[in-house]
Structure formats: structure tokens, C-alpha cells
Amino acid sequence: MNHFEKIAVQLESYGLDAILLTGEANRFYATGFHSMGTDGAALITRKKNYYFTDARYTEAAGRCIQNAQLRETGHGHGYADLLAEVVSSDHIGRMGFEDACMTVQEHARYQKALSCELVPATELLWKLRAQKDPEELEALTAAQRIAERALEDILNDIRPGITEKEIAARIQYRMLHYGAEDKSFDPIVVSGPNGSLPHGVPSEKLIQAGEFVTMDFGCVYHGYCSDMTRTVAVGHVTDEMREVYQTVLCAQKAGIATARAGATGREVDAAARAxxxxxxxxxxxGHSFGHGVGVEIHESPNASQLNDKPLPERAVISAEPGIYLPGKMGVRIEDVLFLTQDGCQNLTKAPKELLVL
Known part of the structure; x- marks a missing residue:
């Protein structure tokens, strides 16, 4: 899966002859080939595609990348040198670059080496990536199914005396076991009073009866992320715990009922927040209702109080309201939604009614 053609079609409307992709996520989106950090660069022009990398990745890139000319960097011919050759041969006058992730140092180096104008163009990629095509949706759904299988197993392991860290480790193992390429992010497993930390780090704390356990996790499949959160109780619940849980669940359902292409991120957030x-x-x-999910675990668009723009059709966003009572407990419930003109399709199938283990 690559998106060379989709990107190339947009160049004229942005007044660009080419766009340079050096960021890990956008390189993958364009080429379908993953390499770490700054190990690679893709150049898409109106007529041709290029991929530059070093000897560690040349063979792997050649096996994976289609419809692009592959060029290898080396001593005396780095990325800037190879790009300069293409800028000259292809008569590139205006080249887009990822202003949201390119460093000042990188920009200065390319500006010095290339005889063309560098134009900020992050928005072009953000807009394209926000609208998922069928292959992307298939990968996102498969990643979600893997995470849900892991959850089914983990529910059998949660009991008094096991630590948050142990649960987090088992979640990661089960996702890999069921076919994940990697985790989407470091799993969050917090229990009892630690639950009031929305992004708390799993600790050596022992899970105890009468506590909530919140698990936020996801995996990567074919380069695309899943994201889900479930909060379960151990042993028994108090009236306050039940009230907090049901409030979060009702809030999530209200947001989901409002989520559709054309609604603003603010409107969706407000439905849950009310x-x-x-x-x-x-x-x-304290956080927003949701965020975009795709090649990256957090990407455009956001369902937040700050987003007054309409959410695009075929966007995938999380639905994750929460309540966090400092020093007492926390509850978050998260699904992932695919937006359509008529509403949304919930990609998450795991049950979310209050579960007491």
C-alpha cells in the first residue's frame, strides 16, 4: 500500500512541483515502507517518485516500494546531494517540506544545498491522512481486533496481588502473539488512586479488591494503529464507583451519537462534556473527547473544544471521555470511530458495560 498518486495529485493545488517527506510517519504513508527516525527520505514530484536511503535499508526498500526510483546514500553523496541532483534534473522550483517535524538544522542544510524554494506543506499530508481509504480502514480494523483478543485474555489475569506492570507486560505480549507488529504506544495500566492519572505509568503497585483498573493500549498492524481503553472493577464496587462509571459511559455514548462527517470537533466534544x-x-x-488515529496514534483531526472545523468524511477518531478524581479513582472508556455522512461506524467491538471481575 502506498499513496504516491494521491499526494502527487494535490501538488498543483498547493502550487508545488514536488514535496519532500523526511518524517517517519509521512514517509511510510507515501511509500508503504517503514524505517526508523531519519533513516530515509521520499520525494514526490508531479511525474516521478524517488526514495533515498542508505545501505542498511536499500534491499528491504527495493522489495517493498513500488512506483519509485530508489537511490542510495553513501560517503560523499548524502541526502542533500542526491536531492540536489533531482532538483536540477527535474527542474523543481517549489518544493514542499514538513514544517511540523523538520528540524531547524535540517531545514538550513537543505536550504543551502537545494536550488529551489522550500515551502511549508505539512497541511497537505495531514488532510490526506485524515481520510482513510478502504485498505487503511482494513488495517485499522485488524489492529483493533488484535487488541481486543489481548483484552479477552488479560481479563482472566486481573486479580488482587498482581501488579500494574505485570498486566502491562502481558498486554504487550498477547498483542504480539496475535500478530501485531508493535505496540501503538506504551500501555497505560493504572489502578485505584493511580487511576486519576490519565497517562499514568504502570508501577509495582499491587491491584486490590474494590479498585478500578484502567487499561489504555493498542497495537500496530500493517503500519496502522489501534487504540482502546477499558476500565474494570475488581471484587466489588461502591455506589460512587458505579456512578462515575455510568456517567463516563453515558458521556461516551452521547459523543458517539453526535460524531459524523460535517460535525465540528467542538460539537462532538461538547455532547460528551455536557x-x-x-x-x-x-x-x-480535563482532556478532549478524541483524536485522529492512523499511521500515528495521535493525528488529525481532533474532537476537541479547540477544533471548530468540520470533521472530514472517512476520518477515524477515538471516543474517550473520562473522569479522574485525584487520590481516589479514574474511569476512561475508549472506542475508535469511522466517520460517515450519516454518523459513524464503531470499529471497537469489546463490551463496555461495567464489568466486576
Whole structure:
């Protein structure tokens, strides 16, 4: 899977002759080939595609990348040198670059080496990546199914006396076991009073009866991420725990009911936030309703108070409201949604009614 053609079609409307992709996520999106960090660069022109890399990746890139000319860097001919040759031979006058991720040092080096104008063009990629095609949706759904299989197994392991770290480690193992390429991010497993930390780090704390356990995790499959959160109780729950859980669940359902292509991110966020506010927990919901999911675990568009733009059709966003009571507990429930003109398709199938293990 590559997106050379989709990118090339957009160049004229942005007034570009070519676009240079040096960031890991956009390189993968364009080429379908993954390499770490700064180990590679893709150049898409209106007529040709190029991929530059070093000897460590040349063979692998050649096996994977289609419809692009592969050129190898080496001593005396680095990325800037190879790009300069193409700029000259292909008469490139305006080249887009990823202003959101290129370093000042990299920009200065390319500006000095290339006889063309460098034009900020991150938005071009963000807009394209926001709208998923069928192959992308298939990969995202498969990643979600893998995470859900891992969750099914982990529910059998959660009991008093096991640590947060142990649960996190087992989640990672099970996802890899079921076919994941990697984790989307370091799993969050927090219990009891640690649950009030939305992005808490799994610790040596022992899980105890009468506590919530919140697990936020996902995996990568064919380069695309899954993301989900489930909060379960161990042994028994108090009335307050049940109230908090049901409030979050109702808030999530309200946001999902509002989520559709054309609704603004602010509107979707507000639908969920209104439920939490009405229950008296408004000050304990500090993050947004959701974010885009795709090649990266956090990408455009966002369902947040700050986004007053319409959400695009075929976007994939998370649905993850939460309530976090400092020193007491936290609850978050997260699904992933595929937006359509009529509403949304929930890609997450795992049950989310309150579960007491």
C-alpha cells in the first residue's frame, strides 16, 4: 500500500512541483515502507517518485516500494546531494517540506544545498491522512481486533496481588502473539488512586479488591494503529464507583451519537462534556473527547473544544471521555470511530458495560 498518486495529485493545488517527506510517519504513508527516525527520505514530484536511503535499508526498500526510483546514500553523496541532483534534473522550483517535524538544522542544510524554494506543506499530508481509504480502514480494523483478543485474555489475569506492570507486560505480549507488529504506544495500566492519572505509568503497585483498573493500549498492524481503553472493577464496587462509571459511559455514548462527517470537533466534544458537567464532574474531565488515529496514534483531526472545523468524511477518531478524581479513582472508556455522512461506524467491538471481575 502506498499513496504516491494521491499526494502527487494535490501538488498543483498547493502550487508545488514536488514535496519532500523526511518524517517517519509521512514517509511510510507515501511509500508503504517503514524505517526508523531519519533513516530515509521520499520525494514526490508531479511525474516521478524517488526514495533515498542508505545501505542498511536499500534491499528491504527495493522489495517493498513500488512506483519509485530508489537511490542510495553513501560517503560523499548524502541526502542533500542526491536531492540536489533531482532538483536540477527535474527542474523543481517549489518544493514542499514538513514544517511540523523538520528540524531547524535540517531545514538550513537543505536550504543551502537545494536550488529551489522550500515551502511549508505539512497541511497537505495531514488532510490526506485524515481520510482513510478502504485498505487503511482494513488495517485499522485488524489492529483493533488484535487488541481486543489481548483484552479477552488479560481479563482472566486481573486479580488482587498482581501488579500494574505485570498486566502491562502481558498486554504487550498477547498483542504480539496475535500478530501485531508493535505496540501503538506504551500501555497505560493504572489502578485505584493511580487511576486519576490519565497517562499514568504502570508501577509495582499491587491491584486490590474494590479498585478500578484502567487499561489504555493498542497495537500496530500493517503500519496502522489501534487504540482502546477499558476500565474494570475488581471484587466489588461502591455506589460512587458505579456512578462515575455510568456517567463516563453515558458521556461516551452521547459523543458517539453526535460524531459524523460535517460535525465540528467542538460539537462532538461538547455532547460528551455536557453529560459529565450535568453529573457534577465537569472539573474532572480535563482532556478532549478524541483524536485522529492512523499511521500515528495521535493525528488529525481532533474532537476537541479547540477544533471548530468540520470533521472530514472517512476520518477515524477515538471516543474517550473520562473522569479522574485525584487520590481516589479514574474511569476512561475508549472506542475508535469511522466517520460517515450519516454518523459513524464503531470499529471497537469489546463490551463496555461495567464489568466486576
Amino acid at each position: 453529560v459529565i458537567d450535568a453529573a457534577g464532574y465537569g472539573e474532572y474531565f
